[in-house]
Amino acid sequence: xxxxxxxxxxxxxxxxxxxxxxxxxxxxxxxxxxxxxxxxxxxxxxxxxxxxxxxxxxxxxxxxxxxxxxxxxxxxxxxxxxxxx
Amino acid sequence: xxxxxxxxxxxxxxxxxxxxxxxxxxxxxxxxxxxxxxxxxxxxxxxxxxxxxxxxxxxxxxxxxxxxxxxxxxxxxxxxxxxxxxxxxxxxxxxxxxxxxxxxxxxxxxxxxxxxxxxxxxxxxxxxxxxxxxxxxxxxxxxxxxxxxxxxxxxxxxxxxxxxxxxxxxxxxxxxxxxxxxxxxxxxxxxxxxxxxxxxxxxxxxxxxxxxxxxxxxxxxxxxxxxxxxxxxxxxxxxxxxxxxxxxxxxxxxxxxxxxxxxxxxxxxxxxxxxxxxxxxxxxxxxxxxxxxxxxxxxxxxxxxxxxxxxxxxxxxxxx
Numbered sequence: 001x002x003x004x005x006x007x008x009x010x011x012x013x014x015x016x017x018x019x020x021x022x023x024x025x026x027x028x029x030x031x032x033x034x035x036x037x038x039x040x041x042x043x044x045x046x047x048x049x050x051x052x053x054x055x056x057x058x059x060x061x062x063x064x065x066x067x068x069x070x071x072x073x074x075x076x077x078x079x080x081x082x083x084x085x
Numbered sequence: 086x087x088x089x090x091x092x093x094x095x096x097x098x099x100x101x102x103x104x105x106x107x108x109x110x111x112x113x114x115x116x117x118x119x120x121x122x123x124x125x126x127x128x129x130x131x132x133x134x135x136x137x138x139x140x141x142x143x144x145x146x147x148x149x150x151x152x153x154x155x156x157x158x159x160x161x162x163x164x165x166x167x168x169x170x171x172x173x174x175x176x177x178x179x180x181x182x183x184x185x186x187x188x189x190x191x192x193x194x195x196x197x198x199x200x201x202x203x204x205x206x207x208x209x210x211x212x213x214x215x216x217x218x219x220x221x222x223x224x225x226x227x228x229x230x231x232x233x234x235x236x237x238x239x240x241x242x243x244x245x246x247x248x249x250x251x252x253x254x255x256x257x258x259x260x261x262x263x264x265x266x267x268x269x270x271x272x273x274x275x276x277x278x279x280x281x282x283x284x285x286x287x288x289x290x291x292x293x294x295x296x297x298x299x300x301x302x303x304x305x306x307x308x309x310x311x312x313x314x315x316x317x318x319x320x321x322x323x324x325x326x327x328x329x330x331x332x333x334x335x336x337x338x339x340x341x342x343x344x345x346x347x348x349x350x351x352x353x354x355x356x357x358x359x360x361x362x363x364x365x366x367x368x369x370x371x372x373x374x375x376x377x378x379x380x381x382x383x384x385x386x387x388x389x390x391x392x393x394x395x396x397x398x399x400x401x402x403x404x405x
Contacts, residue, residue: 033155034246036148037253082238 003077005038009069012060019053021046026065035059099300104231108174118295119230120174121191122302124181126224127167129192129217131182133160135383136196140206152250153206159243166236173232183391187384188376195279197377198353204258204265208272210251212280212317218244219313220284220302227303252320259324270326275356277328280317282348284310286366314341329360353377 005011005025013024023042027035039057046055067085070078078085090098095112098105105111111119134157141153168178195213200206221244225237258269285291288307296302304312314330318341321328329344346363351372 031151033152036152037249040253 001078002081003074005042007071007074007077009071009074010038010065016052019051021052021055023055023057024060025057026060028065030061099229099298102300103229104234105229106231114295115299116174118299119233119301120171120176122224122296123167123171123174123233125191126221127164127171127181128190129196130160130164130167131387132190132192132196132383133157133213134164135386136200136379137206137209138386139379139383140200140202140209143201143203143206145203149203149254156210156247156250159247163240163243166240167233170230170232170236183388185384187381188374190380190384193279193283194373194377195276195283196383197380198275198279198356199379202268202272203254204268205272205276207251207254207258208269208276210247211255211320212251212273212276213283214244214247214251215317216280216283216313218248219309219316223302223304223309227300229300255321255326256324259326266325273321273326273328275351275358277317277321277330278345278347278349278351278358280313281310281330281343282369284313287347290366311341315339 001008008028010026010028011023012026013022015022023046025038025042027038032038039059042057043055046052067075070085075085090110090112092112095110095115098110099115105115108116137153137157137160141150141157144150144153168176168181171181172178193213193216200209218241221237221240225234225241228234228237255269258265285306288305291306294305297305318328318330318332330341331344333340333342345358345360348364348366348369350359350362350364350368351357352359
């Protein structure tokens with residue numbers, strides 16, 4: 001999908017402390033078939049930042065994701081792609 | 086109703102890049118070739134479902150299994166797009182899927198060789214789906230039949246996801262090293278040449294292509310094969326997996342050469358190529374026509390259930 005995770009509204013929080021990043025993240029559905037890729041992408045991308053040596057991704061389900069969590073840019077991107085949001 | 090174009094007018098429509106939108110506009114030859122091409126596409130997508138399912142059952146985690154199942158669901162939808170268009174062209178979708186002899190299905194021979202592990206499944210996603218991506222991407226871009234061209238929008242987006250699964254897992258397994266990487270290399274060793282074969286006769290033996298003439302596709306077999314090699318060979322090398330092909334530069338152009346006689350002998354039961362045993366394309370066509378080990382089993386997977394269901398349904402109906 002042509003939309004990033006932040007605009008999709010699935011990143012709930014991110015903290016960095018001494019090179020260790022904690023990410024709170026949810027999925028749009030429990031059976032998300034892309035979950036493995038997403039977790040790996042997040043880890044891989046953050047490790048590319050200077051000074052980051054560890055990435056901990058916490059999958060959270062509360063509060064649940066809804067389309068209301070998307071940014072304007074995310075909505076536009078999905079609509080341009082043909083999805084009604 | 087529109088007047089049917091004369092063959093010369095029709096030819097001009099195709100050449101000028103116009104899209105054909107309905108059977109009324111087609112010549113009988115175009116209709117026949119379009120149907121044949123759609124059957125190959127529909128059959129290929131359909132058969133990939135049982136082929137992938139039998140291997141997805143061996144997924145190493147529930148998340149991986151869900152990805153596998155999502156891919157199978159995509160493939161069934163892709164098959165449905167092709168069969169649905171065939172129905173609009175006067176074919177019977179139900180008969181095409183459920184009443185044909187297994188040997189008459191027109192999908193690449195590669196799917197007849199069993200995928201027996203998660204590793205083989207992800208190599209199929211990385212190589213077979215890449216072949217499908219090249220073939221369908223070309224049709225998506227060039228096809229003169231409007232409904233199919235538009236139907237492929239969804240297909241192309243989803244094929245990307247399948248490729249992603251294949252590539253991500255191939256990289257992960259290769260990085261794990263040891264016996265996992267050896268198993269990956271063994272899978273690539275038999276699946277790579279099968280994928281190369283997927284694109285069919287070399288251009289030197291196939292002088293005339295009706296599909297190209299009608300702009301049902303845009304690239305020749307060898308051009309498609311080169312495109313596939315240019316995507317798969319560098320990726321395998323990048324993740325430390327050996328493939329029997331290398332790049333040469335000729336007249337300033339990259340050409341991918343195979344490091345084995347093409348075509349050559351394949352033992353499907355042993356999943357082993359004999360690179361010392363070149364064969365002719367006639368021999369390959371015989372192997373393709375006879376189909377491989379899993380053909381009947383896979384077709385039975387969807388046909389038997391359909392007929393069982395129909396029988397039960399009719400019995401219940403009669404009792405009421």
